[in-house]
Amino acid sequence: MSVQTGDERDGRHLPEAAVERLAGYLRVLSTLPPIGTICSDDLATAAGVKPAQLRRDLSYLGSNGTRGVGYDIVLLTQTLSSALGAQQSHRVALVGVGNLGRALVGYSGFRGRGFKLAALFDVDPHKVGRFVGDLRIDAGADIVEVCTDRGISIGVIATPRESAQGVADVLVAAGVRSILNFAPAVLEVPSDVRIRRVDLGLELQMLAFHEARRAEETTRTSNRGSTS
Amino acid sequence: MSVQTGDERDGRHLPEAAVERLAGYLRVLSTLPPIGTICSDDLATAAGVKPAQLRRDLSYLGSNGTRGVGYDIVLLTQTLSSALGAQQSHRVALVGVGNLGRALVGYSGFRGRGFKLAALFDVDPHKVGRFVGDLRIDAGADIVEVCTDRGISIGVIATPRESAQGVADVLVAAGVRSILNFAPAVLEVPSDVRIRRVDLGLELQMLAFHEARRAEETTRTSNRGSTS
DNA sequence: CTCTGTGAACTCTTTCACAGCC
DNA sequence: GGCTGTGAAAGAGTTCACAGAG
Numbered sequence: 001m002s003v004q005t006g007d008e009r010d011g012r013h014l015p016e017a018a019v020e021r022l023a024g025y026l027r028v029l030s031t032l033p034p035i036g037t038i039c040s041d042d043l044a045t046a047a048g049v050k051p052a053q054l055r056r057d058l059s060y061l062g063s064n065g066t067r068g069v070g071y072d073i074v075l076l077t078q079t080l081s082s083a084l085g086a087q088q089s090h091r092v093a094l095v096g097v098g099n100l101g102r103a104l105v106g107y108s109g110f111r112g113r114g115f116k117l118a119a120l121f122d123v124d125p126h127k128v129g130r131f132v133g134d135l136r137i138d139a140g141a142d143i144v145e146v147c148t149d150r151g152i153s154i155g156v157i158a159t160p161r162e163s164a165q166g167v168a169d170v171l172v173a174a175g176v177r178s179i180l181n182f183a184p185a186v187l188e189v190p191s192d193v194r195i196r197r198v199d200l201g202l203e204l205q206m207l208a209f210h211e212a213r214r215a216e217e218t219t220r221t222s223n224r225g226s227t228s
Numbered sequence: 229m230s231v232q233t234g235d236e237r238d239g240r241h242l243p244e245a246a247v248e249r250l251a252g253y254l255r256v257l258s259t260l261p262p263i264g265t266i267c268s269d270d271l272a273t274a275a276g277v278k279p280a281q282l283r284r285d286l287s288y289l290g291s292n293g294t295r296g297v298g299y300d301i302v303l304l305t306q307t308l309s310s311a312l313g314a315q316q317s318h319r320v321a322l323v324g325v326g327n328l329g330r331a332l333v334g335y336s337g338f339r340g341r342g343f344k345l346a347a348l349f350d351v352d353p354h355k356v357g358r359f360v361g362d363l364r365i366d367a368g369a370d371i372v373e374v375c376t377d378r379g380i381s382i383g384v385i386a387t388p389r390e391s392a393q394g395v396a397d398v399l400v401a402a403g404v405r406s407i408l409n410f411a412p413a414v415l416e417v418p419s420d421v422r423i424r425r426v427d428l429g430l431e432l433q434m435l436a437f438h439e440a441r442r443a444e445e446t447t448r449t450s451n452r453g454s455t456s
Numbered sequence: 457c458t459c460t461g462t463g464a465a466c467t468c469t470t471t472c473a474c475a476g477c478c
Numbered sequence: 479g480g481c482t483g484t485g486a487a488a489g490a491g492t493t494c495a496c497a498g499a500g
Binding site: 019020023024026027046047048083084085086088090092098099100102103104106107109110113114115153154177178179180184186194196198200201202203204205206207208209210211212213214215 | 343438442
């Protein structure tokens with residue numbers, strides 16, 4: 001029984017940082033015609049990384065290229081999809097249907113990439129019962145019941161900060177083990193629950209930091225009157 | 229002559245990864261009463277990092293604590309604000325006023341953290357001229373003129389993928405050197421322009437990856453019938 | 457005694473450079 | 479010739495553990 005699926009035999013430990021890039025490669029591939037091959041140089045450029053990095057990343061999944069030629073686009077797409085779990089259909093629940101929530105509902109990344117948005121929740125009684133697309137907004141109080149019923153495995157929190165921890169607790173109680181958190185809060189969850197946070201304020205501050213540093217350097221430079 | 233301002237004398241090279249956490253510390257501090265001190269253990273816990281990491285991060289900005297006591301909350305807030313450029317007011321332009329764009333306009337992180345949302349743009353003629361809050365939506369064609377006029381230093385791209393590169397080009401032409409990109413595209417810009425990308429699809433796929441891995445492990449475990 | 461600041465060890469990630477296959 | 483896959487080196491970032499200030 002030595003069928004190599006590429007899922008179980010990963011060679012070395014696949015680094016967390018590489019997973020993020022693999023998803024990027026998969027997206028680039030999806031914009032390509034599904035025929036022929038592509039070499040590491042071209043794919044790396046399109047994905048915004050160096051060729052050596054791409055080859056290393058792919059090597060974690062086994063040998064999927066042909067020396068002297070490149071990577072078969074169809075084959076590589078399959079390998080990546082499988083490694084990233086894009087073959088299964090993950091059911092996603094979204095909590096908090098404000099502007100951000102609606103933006104997420106409209107986000108095309110759900111469709112056709114292994115994700116199915118399968119539940120919406122909000123605490124606002126004015127919103128409960130209304131539809132966004134073809135999905136009904138359910139009451140926050142029903143999270144456990146509805147999520148369990150629909151086999152939700154991924155939760156997205158798009159509520160204000162104050163509600164985020166409570167929502168996380170309830171999602172965990174509903175059996176959700178992966179959470180994407182847009183609220184600017186550090187959530188406490190059991191260690192087997194995986195959280196990813198997207199924090200808009202933080203992203204802005206990173207940019208502000210570099211702006212500040214830039215201004216500082218400009219000042220210093222002009223103080224010295226150097227133009228070299 | 230050992231005047232340590234903390235701004236110029238950074239000791240060692242401040243790692244990119246640390247900047248992100250510094251912003252997190254600053255946020256935690258802002259939720260605290262502005263009196264007394266806090267020790268690395270407590271602040272680290274609240275920010276979701278280890279105490280040693282917090283101390284190391286702060287040490288990049290110089291010595292801002294008192295041994296045996298902790299960090300003065302007011303003083304540390306000032307140090308962090310200054311280091312992160314939260315003292316200046318950065319003018320931000322948002323391009324693409326769809327659901328995501330509106331969510332960003334409503335985002336409270338702009339106010340009171342050194343950011344001023346100072347321009348909105350959209351290509352849709354139906355949107356141009358309308359107001360969101362007290363800001364008028366201007367035409368995409370006017371980006372260069374308006375951004376230059378209003379001294380915009382940070383641009384946020386919340387358009388569909390197809391438009392993102394074009395918008396980036398125009399922002400760069402308008403003198404913007406820091407861009408936050410929500411479109412799922414790799415943008416090409418001059419090397420002195422700093423880009424941060426927030427990619428919702430990618431975040432979801434990272435979670436999916438770990439879900440897939442989890443499922444795999446469950447299968448393996450149940451195959452062996454082990455419950456220990 | 458408490459808690460910071462930091463050299464040193466360690467781990468994780470990237471990059472180089474080239475052997476090996478087409 | 480061209481391009482992949484990878485050992486080995488370099489570089490970044492994290493954690494330990496303890497000297498030393500209060």
